[in-house]
Amino acid sequence: GLTGKYYYKYIYKRNAWKAFAGNPSDASDVVDLYRQAGSIDVTASTQADVDKIVLYRTLADGTTYFKHSEVSNSTATITDTTADSAITIGLEEDNTVPPKAKYVVLHKDRVVYLNCPDETDGKSLVMWSKASYGEAVPSTNYQYFDRDDGEEITGGASIGDSLVVFKRNKMMVLTGDFSESSELYSVWSDAGALNHTVIIPHEDKVTWLSEEGWKAFDGRNIFNLSDRVEGWRKDKYWTTPQGVNYQALYYPDREQFLCLMKHSGNTDIISVGHYLISLLAASQGAPEFAKGNLVGWTYHAYPNTQLHRIHISYWSLTILPILHNI
Structure with a gap:
């Protein structure tokens, strides 16, 4: 059995087409065990494309979550007897779904979302995904392009280390690793694109x-x-x-x-x-x-x-x- 105070979270996972995990649930109430198994109730997703529920647990008296098990979406209760030493894969905390966007650009193994009309000042907003996970867009992965200037983003392109974003009368160039919002950017006036249909990317x-x-x-x-x-x-x-x-x-x-x-x-x-x-x-x-x-x-x-x-x-x-x- 287990001894100690434990917390649990779980996520929904889609395996069809491309495996993708959503944001985790809120943490459970503390489960205080003494040489006994834990019992965790989970709620099945109603979304048709969700296949699995993935349970995460802290170590005894810990705060970091690790993968415990992966079960069918129809499961209602998960029994826990797994030792702390057997769980080692950490939990990705921020898998926020992408925003609605008028334009999408692939850049440095990330999907970049341009002109997001449903977000605050979305016409000037650039957001980007995690590397290799285009459907996971952390809330900190964003940059505004001169918001409140009366213009909206008209498109973009990827050129080597540079992400180029256009408005009608100016363009913004972002460079950097994009891993921790550490990009650098510059704005060029009188160099905008009229619309997305006249932006042509080349290799160089x-x-x-x-x-x-x-x-x-x-x-x-x-x-x-x-x-x-x-x-x-x-x-x-x-x-x-x-x-x-x-x-x-x-x-x-x-x-x-x-x-x-x-x-x-x-x-x-x-x-x-x-x-x-x-x-x-x-x-x-x-x-x-x-x-x-x-x-x-x-x-x-x-x-x-x-x-x-x-x-x-x-x-x-x-x-x-x-x-x-x-």
């Missing part, structure tokens, strides 16, 4: 469409990719009054990216950009005047049709606009 950089045109970020520097087509922005293709929509994609085989620009008062166009100088070369000493010429641009106008979206067909190695005649 991210490109996006901003109020100032196309830009790229390699983890350290921002490059302007569209000085040569600034006139389009002035014609309001690159601003977003009501009636404007965008979609962008990257074609890696041709080092080419495209952007469909729909405007209520202008002809629908697809702009096409080709890299002329790599961003890596530019960051290692290309002259300042060349930075605006990294991408060569052309465009295709569709005055008699309405474009809904664009996609790449790898079967035919062609770029296909989806057209609908007016």
Whole structure:
């Protein structure tokens, strides 16, 4: 039997699809034993995807919880005769479920949740999961991006050690191990993304469409990719009054990216950009005047049709606009 004062907690566990354990219950009342077995009542979960109840217990007169046993979700009572020396796996205390989020990014083996509308100041909120456990989001794993500035997060991307988060007129870069909210961050103004459909991640950089045109970020520097087509922005293709929509994609085989620009008062166009100088070369000493010429641009106008979206067909190695005649 057991002798000493013990406390118990239990969690629900889902084994189907991917094993995931929820937050622990409140601690039980003290169970004071003397050479006898403990008896612990548990309540089954009503959620259909819960398979197991996992019981945790302190050592005699202790405060740290260790795994005792794993039983079926239909179990009502668990008998405890397990010696202290037989329990060694600690309890994860903070497995809070993820927030509702408009955008999700995978970064450094964590799931990052961006723009969380149900949370306080959620439009400016970034939250991230535990490493390797995307459904466990500790309450301390968060960072606000200039809340109360009248803007909301429009998307994000992962580039090496950097997590890039965009608003319409600025971007935030977070770096660090994310393990204990120890990240460092910086905010860049005049570098925002219009919306999530024009943020294109690459292996070594991210490109996006901003109020100032196309830009790229390699983890350290921002490059302007569209000085040569600034006139389009002035014609309001690159601003977003009501009636404007965008979609962008990257074609890696041709080092080419495209952007469909729909405007209520202008002809629908697809702009096409080709890299002329790599961003890596530019960051290692290309002259300042060349930075605006990294991408060569052309465009295709569709005055008699309405474009809904664009996609790449790898079967035919062609770029296909989806057209609908007016």
